[in-house]
Amino acid sequence: MSATLASPAPPRAAAARNVLRWVLIGAVLLLALLPVLNRLPLDSALHVSDFVVSVTGKWITYAVLALAIDLAWGYAGILSLGHGAFFALGGYAIGMHLMRLIGPRGVYGHPTLPDFMVFLGYRELPWYWWGFDHFPFALLMALAVPGVLAAVVGFLAFRSRITGVYFSIITQALTYALMLAFFRNDMGFGGNNGFTDFKELLGMPLNTPNARAMLFYASLASLLGAYWLCTRVTRSKLGRVLVAVRDAESRVRFLGYDTTRIKLFVFVLSAVLAGLAGALYVPQVGIINPGEFSPGNSIEAVVWVAVGGRGTLVGAVLGAFSVNALKTWLTSVAPDLWLFALGGLFVAVTLFLPRGLIGLLRRREP
Amino acid sequence: MARLIRAVLLLLALALPAAAQQDAFDAAVSGLAGGFNQQAEAVERLGALGDPRAVPLLRALADGRLLKRPDGGLVPPGEAAPPGAEPVRVNNRVRVALRGALGRLQLVSPDPAERLAAAEAVFRSRDAANAPLLEAALARESLPRIRSQMELSLAASRLVAADKGAKRAAIAALGAAGSTDARALLLEARAANPALAAEIQTAVAAIDRRLSLRRMAETLFQGLSLGSVLLLAALGLAVTFGVMGVINMAHGEMVMLGAYTTFFVQEALRGVPWLLPWSLPLSVPAAFLVAALVGAAIERGLIRHLYGRPLETLLMTFGVGMILQQAVRTLFGAQNREVLSPPWMQGTLTLPGGVSVTQNRLWIIVFGVAVLLAVLAAIRLTRFGLEMRAVVQNRRIAATMGIRTGRVDALTFAFGSGVAGMAGVALSQIDNVSPNLGTGYIIDSFMVVVFGGVGSLAGTLVGAMTLGVVNKVLEPWAGAVLAKVAVLVALMLFIQRRPRGLFALRGRAAEG
């Protein structure tokens, strides 16, 4: 492909990269095996519980979100503290589809309206719910809505050269405002309670081992796809322009690059990936509510990337898995400690581990 | 027991007036024990007599507490019930008469609150017969607030009187009073008096003008009050972010620590009752110190290692905020703590023109302005402020002139944190004191600082007040949440035109 002329890395680093590649392939194969092992008889030594499969499936979607954040932050230097909003919007889009699929099986038995609408006295479906009974439309919206929102916000912000912490604060305010808006009942998105009690997706009843396995594989495939896409971007000249923008944006502008367009492109791409992650997440956890918009969620996802090592795609994925593994473990053993640990992670990683876990593995140039 | 003594004293005091009155009074009282029609007449007569001694009797009758001896005599209220006594029963007609009579009698009650309530009740009754009573009561009344209510009620009574001249005067008086009650009364009278329709219309229009002015004034006040809350929350940030360029996401937690300090000062003073009403002013320096110490520790221990890396500072301080929040939750529990308002901060104040403002909001505005002035003074007038400005403008040169820049950094950060702590004292009055108190304010504070222009205290003031007022003006149309969203969108658009805020620094100084 391109840029083969560039960077024939020193032999030791190349060897390390080779080892890492095999570790990754092994990890993916291991992940792919999980739903199969789940089908083994309960008394088998290799049996994997439903819990493990569903939790791992959830982490995979988090890893996609982490890739999205890393692409914008690690490469282009755009630290969004509102990526949780794109994730949640993707989730809401699929959630709307799942709500429509409940049909007359709801508590009120209304043929078209979801329960909460019957409860709130809606007569008919609001216009913005039209079309969500079709899966392809819902999926398209799960990607398009975050993309369009990112395009608008990004255009306004990048055009007026809002960068760095200013951009971070604006995106945080964005997700905060969306959270407040989605908490309202009259928005038509179920208010406080959001969506839940899903029944089926694509003709598959949810909450069966089959559905779990299918969603798991869909997530894994999406993670691989997203990883490939991000690799394609970061290894291209665009990736090098992004790094240049991150380190000295005005210099890039003097080279004739319209950095507004470049940043907008990568920010929208990142938002779409976050939307995809949300769309995969919701059917697996079976619920979406405005809490997903909370600013804390977005910033927590940023820490996954920081812990793994920003500016490296493997790092983002590694961070998503390791921090969430820690969270799952800690919240079950000592729930009160989790927030201390998470806060400590923020401090430790910024002070002592600026290149993350990957930085520990690869000790290259400063 | 006390009530009995008071009743007896009252009876004694009131037993002095003329004997004729006395006879009429006794005759009317005896009627209370008769049949329903007799009772109603007696009640009305007592009401017309205007003798305050009737009040306990009538009240007891209305409550079914008035007892009748087997021989038909009444047991004075408060006395022990003799054997065989039973309550005097009343019917609806008597009840209506009772309500009217009590209302009139209360106009001369010794308790001002009761007189005010009575005047209001007469206003609502719209009965021409009340006019003489009100005139009599007005002659004795000295409290301006009650007088104005009585005058209003008098106008209301005259409005339904037969005399046209009195009606005209009443319409003018009601128009000048400008309350919603007066407006309703006038509209009612318009239907009954087609001849006076034009005058009534003028009076109603005058009231409408006043009411809308008053609403505007009240919205403005609410906006300024929200603005000063934002100002308080943002001032500390204007120091740490605006002056030092440090993004402190734990700023909200500094506010929270200030609020908790206020709570603990209050608890500590519970044993010293005479000091308790002053716990809030005493909390101000305490909150400043606590937050400033924590701030200094954070700056020296953590933040100074990350100077020049704003995004990392942002993430790190967010983590610090989480730890502080969770620490408070673990140590002091997750439940809301209540900080009481001292008596001098309770209640509402009615300004001339009928604009009513709550005292605690008013104090917050005063406090916000005071803190702003204090911060300004600290920066402009003190040696520390001078060193701080020197370090901001040119760190290296300041260092060569012997300023210990590290110490100035720590002090500046401590100062900004301390100001946040003082904000916590104010917020304890209007918000729940809980571990996540600060999270609700941090985003708004950043908006204020960005909107006003980073590094400008004047910008912070104008930014806070503008955002506060705009929020409150939009609220009635859009609801609180959409108003917030609208403000955010407007801010995004505003930044398009002025990326560096209202009070931007320009030129080389701003490039760094």
Add this chain to the structure above:
Amino acid sequence: MTAPVLYLDGVSVVFDGFRALNSLSLIVEPGELRAVIGPNGAGKTTMMDVITGKTRPIAGEVRFRDHDLTRLDEAAIATLGIGRKFQKPTVFDALTVFENLELALKAPRGPVACLRWALSGEAARRIEAVLDETGLASRSQDRAAILSHGQRQWLEIGMLLMQDPELLLVDEPVAGMTDQETEHTAALLRRIAGGRSVVVVEHDLEFVRALGRRVTVLHEGSVLSEGSIDHVQNDPRVVEVYLGR
């Protein structure tokens, strides 16, 4: 008479009441190498900022051929063919020397074009040529972060060559250089100048003399004197500004 490449007329810039440029006028002909000198705060860097779109003037005309530069942003101006070398060399530390040059190479600059970009043999040859010209061939695969100060300056000049601009703005190219490096830089600049218009801002009068071309002296935001180096050095007003401070 050919049309001038760069045409500044009556340009004023104000920062918070301070007039950084005061009705400045300057004309640069095609192929001309012009040196601009002046004391600190004379407005040299502000003039560069105005030409490259970083700062907007409050009055005056700024034209590059037929284009009104006051309406364009930095990227558009750079694409028109104006290259700028900064006082403090700014190269991309995280990228290799080769990648730095590749970014500067004249090519479509949109995000999708960058994503689909593949290095052609022709482009690679151009990069190799510039690597040779700047003497950086041996450091092609090193990250820019580890270059010496002089090498960074040359890399930046190399990037300007890759941009192939019609007009080159060079801000204090020899500040902080050794004598040997200064000589090398002067030679580089003279070689670049062939065919292009170059504006060099410099403090170092010896270096300006070495360039041996027309000199413009700025003072307090406007032109004080213009002509050969000998002419301006003997101009009493220039002497007063430089010595009478």
